Amino acid sequence: MRLIESQGLTKIYKREGRWFSSSANEAMPAVDRVSLHVEKGETLGLVGESGSGKSTLARLLLGLEKATEGRLLFRGEDMTRWGFRRLRNIRGRMQMVFQNSYSSFDPLFTVEKIVGEPLSNYGNITARERRRIVLESLDMVGLGAAYAGRYPHELSGGQLQRVNIARALVLQPELLVCDEPFSSLDFKLRRQILTLLEELKRRLGLSYLFITHDLSAVSRFCDRVAVMYRGQIVETLPGARIAEETLHPYTRSLLDAVPVQDPRLRRSKTGRPPGEPALLRGDNIIRGCRFCSRCPAAMPVCYTVEPALERKRPSHQAACHLYAHEAEGKPNLPNC
Numbered sequence: 440m441r442l443i444e445s446q447g448l449t450k451i452y453k454r455e456g457r458w459f460s461s462s463a464n465e466a467m468p469a470v471d472r473v474s475l476h477v478e479k480g481e482t483l484g485l486v487g488e489s490g491s492g493k494s495t496l497a498r499l500l501l502g503l504e505k506a507t508e509g510r511l512l513f514r515g516e517d518m519t520r521w522g523f524r525r526l527r528n529i530r531g532r533m534q535m536v537f538q539n540s541y542s543s544f545d546p547l548f549t550v551e552k553i554v555g556e557p558l559s560n561y562g563n564i565t566a567r568e569r570r571r572i573v574l575e576s577l578d579m580v581g582l583g584a585a586y587a588g589r590y591p592h593e594l595s596g597g598q599l600q601r602v603n604i605a606r607a608l609v610l611q612p613e614l615l616v617c618d619e620p621f622s623s624l625d626f627k628l629r630r631q632i633l634t635l636l637e638e639l640k641r642r643l644g645l646s647y648l649f650i651t652h653d654l655s656a657v658s659r660f661c662d663r664v665a666v667m668y669r670g671q672i673v674e675t676l677p678g679a680r681i682a683e684e685t686l687h688p689y690t691r692s693l694l695d696a697v698p699v700q701d702p703r704l705r706r707s708k709t710g711r712p713p714g715e716p717a718l719l720r721g722d723n724i725i726r727g728c729r730f731c732s733r734c735p736a737a738m739p740v741c742y743t744v745e746p747a748l749e750r751k752r753p754s755h756q757a758a759c760h761l762y763a764h765e766a767e768g769k770p771n772l773p774n775c
């Protein structure tokens with residue numbers, strides 16, 4: 440069952456009167472016609488370079504930002520038609536685990552107050568009940584009751600991230616959106632947090648939208664992965680097979696650029712895909728593929744026709760002209 444689904448979701452941020460702009464109002468789609476879903480119990484990875492629109496898409500899915508266009512469905516129902524109260528209830532079912540734990544906490548709040556904060560926003564419960572839920576939540580992330588009275592500066596990076604997860608759990612969510620959940624953690628702590636998230640998924644039947652730059656975590660942890668480039672989803676495929684089966688040249692370049700523990704993933708000298716993203720400006724959005732200016736396999740058609748995200752293999756979609764005429768996803772190289 441589809442827990443949450445976006446259909447043609449678009450977010451345009453207006454930029455007012457930049458001196459080098461050809462028009463006073465420059466519009467740039469941070470998220471551009473994205474149709475994506477998360478199944479109940481699924482972990483969907485979302486990867487892409489910095490600025491590709493991952494966090495904006497997550498905020499749109501959680502209702503933290505308003506979409507410029509498109510529809511959002513929860514369990515198949517169109518949320519755009521819902522009233523305030525119903526939307527508010529559903530938002531409690533979808534929680535975010537933020538990237539930088541320390542700066543996302545008020546340094547003057549105890550762990551108990553931090554973890555219990557969402558309960559104050561969403562319902563009327565007694566102090567006793569609130570404490571019970573907070574301690575249960577702390578226990579689920581491996582922190583005992585002794586941590587409840589501590590302050591953020593008394594905790595390590597790994598403990599702060601556990602507090603972050605405990606806070607996201609108090610409203611008994613169905614979907615957790617983890618935005619770079621271990622960007623500030625070392626390798627050992629990453630493994631611990633990943634193991635904790637896996638355990639919680641099993642125990643609580645959670646679904647995850649897992650935003651990360653860590654492609655080795657994607658292959659281990661994600662059932663499916665969606666690759667984002669310049670506001671669009673360019674490929675979706677099973678997470679465990681990303682290294683072997685990716686079709687899109689952009690995903691391949693991300694894999695080549697990754698600094699890895701996983702020996703299947705190749706290391707590049709630059710640490711990022713080659714080239715620069717093509718400029719997107721207001722009405723001058725390039726007509727063809729967004730990746731064509733950086734793509735080593737670009738063909739003439741790539742500069743003029745935007746490739747649609749299409750099924751290339753079972754459970755595998757890609758938006759790339761290379762595979763336009765090949766049912767089994769073999770590249771259509773002769774025209775390159």
Ligand SMILES: Nc1ncnc2c1ncn2[C@@H]1O[C@H](COP(=O)(O)OP(=O)(O)OP(=O)(O)O)[C@@H](O)[C@H]1O
Pocket residue numbers: 452469487488489490491492493494495496
């Ligand atoms: N509030 C905002 N106002 C204007 N532009 C914004 C805003 N938020 C994001 N953007 C722009 O939208 C684009 C996508 O940003 P976003 O943060 O979603 O990317 P990202 O893939 O999550 O990046 P990162 O991996 O660095 O977090 C960027 O060009 C960014 O500058």
